[in-house]
Amino acid sequence: MKHLSSGTYLSISSGLRMSGSFDKQWEKKEDSSLGKSVRDAIREPAPLKPRMDAAVRRIRLQIQKLEQENARQNERDKTLFKKVVESFANHDTAHANIFANELAELRRMAKITLNSQIALDQIMLRIESASELGDLTYTLLPVISVIRDIRTAMSSVNPQIAKELGDISNLLSGLVMDVGSTMGMSVNFQSANEDAQKIIEEAAVVAEKRMQETFPELPGKDSIRGPIS
16 A cells, blocks of 8 residues: 555545544444434434445446447547548548548547546546555545546536536545545645546557557548648
């Protein structure tokens, strides 16, 4: 487990050794006392594990939506690519430029979509590891940062997915803050930027490779004016 400096955030596993309160917060057991249930509902935030499970389900749903979005973009790419090739073969430079520019914009959005999907896949692996290791705070801080970056990028591609990612980010942020409150530790969201950037960069490398494998290069593109991807 990675050690953290004083003044940032502490790992949940370390906190478990200091306090037994996290177990109660992670997954509360039913109590027959109605009075105690009411007091718990007033004094303590909702159990952490159900909220974590809900976040995981919502992230998986967004991954599925991104896969569907990418599939639609791929089909549209095939259609536009065919039109570019046909226009070029017919020496119709004007239409070749129009279709090529549209194709370039489509591929830009497809790259964002694929990059977002891959990043969320990596996020899922980290969250699942956190559930096993109990190191939620350390793991979720960069995850939240990545989701916010993906939300911003996807806002121009699919606003609905971007909105859902914003909601997920808020859910995870609240969970982290409650963990910090439960364990009596300070939470610093800025300290996870380096790890978040690493996730984004790794996803971008994989996305670029898949883009090159998926989308064919336009024939004779140097003779067609316009920003062809």
